[in-house]
Amino acid sequence: MNKKLIATLNGTTHTTPPIWLMRQAGRYLPEYRETRKKAGGFLDLCYNSDLATEVTLQPLRRFELDAAILFADILLVPDALGMKVWFEEGEGPRLDGISNGFNINNLKSVSDIHERLAPIYQTVKNLSSEIPKTSTLIGFAGAPWTVATYMIAGKGSKDFSESKAFMFQEEEKFNQLINIITLATVEYLSAQIEAGAEVIKIFDSWAGVLSERKMTAYVYDPIVKIASELKKRHENIPIIVFPRGVGPSYKVFAKNELFSGLAIDTSIPAAWAKKELQNSIAVQGNLDPELLPGDGSTLKEEVENLLDNLRNGPYIFNLGHGITPKARPENIQKLIDFIRSKN
Numbered sequence: 001m002n003k004k005l006i007a008t009l010n011g012t013t014h015t016t017p018p019i020w021l022m023r024q025a026g027r028y029l030p031e032y033r034e035t036r037k038k039a040g041g042f043l044d045l046c047y048n049s050d051l052a053t054e055v056t057l058q059p060l061r062r063f064e065l066d067a068a069i070l071f072a073d074i075l076l077v078p079d080a081l082g083m084k085v086w087f088e089e090g091e092g093p094r095l096d097g098i099s100n101g102f103n104i105n106n107l108k109s110v111s112d113i114h115e116r117l118a119p120i121y122q123t124v125k126n127l128s129s130e131i132p133k134t135s136t137l138i139g140f141a142g143a144p145w146t147v148a149t150y151m152i153a154g155k156g157s158k159d160f161s162e163s164k165a166f167m168f169q170e171e172e173k174f175n176q177l178i179n180i181i182t183l184a185t186v187e188y189l190s191a192q193i194e195a196g197a198e199v200i201k202i203f204d205s206w207a208g209v210l211s212e213r214k215m216t217a218y219v220y221d222p223i224v225k226i227a228s229e230l231k232k233r234h235e236n237i238p239i240i241v242f243p244r245g246v247g248p249s250y251k252v253f254a255k256n257e258l259f260s261g262l263a264i265d266t267s268i269p270a271a272w273a274k275k276e277l278q279n280s281i282a283v284q285g286n287l288d289p290e291l292l293p294g295d296g297s298t299l300k301e302e303v304e305n306l307l308d309n310l311r312n313g314p315y316i317f318n319l320g321h322g323i324t325p326k327a328r329p330e331n332i333q334k335l336i337d338f339i340r341s342k343n
Contacts, residue, residue, distance in 0.1 A: 005136040009238040009260035018066035023322030024059040049122040074142025080113035097154025128196025139197030143204035144181040208245015227258040266320030270309035282314035292327035
């Protein structure tokens with residue numbers, strides 16, 4: 001079956017673009033909140049194949065979406081490498097990070113990650129047989145730079161001072177860390193593909209905090225290495241990249257033929273994306289997720305702007321970042337209905 005999302009990533013233009021939404025399985029859905037209670041902690045949910053399958057499917061039962069994205073977390077890779085990861089309620093992830101004294105040399109071998117990640121691969125297998133026939137199954141991982149920021153600081157950061165200090169002052173160890181994450185990510189994503197993932201997405205949420213030179217070295221080059229190795233193993237796998245916040249450097253990613261899709265953040269004007277990116281690659285994005293809370297009265301104008309600019313080329317409708325917990329499900333339905341009506 002020629003699935004719309006995959007066709008778009010192969011360069012096809014559709015009058016009505018395929019639709020999926022980052023973090024479409026999440027806290028804004030009451031059924032997700034109930035399932036998470038059953039699981040216990042957040043990581044317990046990620047590692048419970050039956051419940052992770054359930055929450056991945058929940059948005060597809062509510063909404064007419066063209067893709068399901070595996071329910072997991074970018075910090076499963078450091079967890080599988082042997083760095084303790086946990087989630088503090090209301091505060092986000094915590095790790096026994098390098099800034100807290102963790103020694104890089106204590107990380108497990110990359111070849112040993114699969115035992116810990118086996119439940120994730122089982123979730124992918126479950127989903128490959130359970131999602132609607134017209135929907136595409138997306139696997140994903142965090143990119144090395146973004147994952148490294150958490151492994152260094154032991155938590156999320158506002159200014160990335162610990163990660164940048166480590167990058168500048170401990171260059172050899174930093175390069176060692178990036179290389180370990182890169183190799184582990186190849187293994188992790190390759191196993192997802194073998195389990196049934198049809199498209200891969202690589203998230204670099206903090207790409208935009210680096211200078212252009214460092215962005216090239218620690219965002220672009222590692223992602224290219226991952227994509228190149230995946231293509232050697234799985235020649236036809238489409239890869240979407242999301243180097244959030246890199247501004248004009250999105251053009252560098254657009255021109256690389258290893259990538260089939262380029263997700264853009266909310267700062268990128270749709271007209272610029274049409275002119276500078278879409279002639280080289282399928283564009284995905286970039287509605288502001290903050291439009292989804294509230295009464296939804298401003299949705300139509302913003303959606304029309306995206307469609308007017310981008311639907312005459314290969315385009316996937318999505319957000320510029322993930323759905324927030326305050327999003328209202330009725331606004332998502334309104335959004336989808338409006339896009340489907342524009343044919």
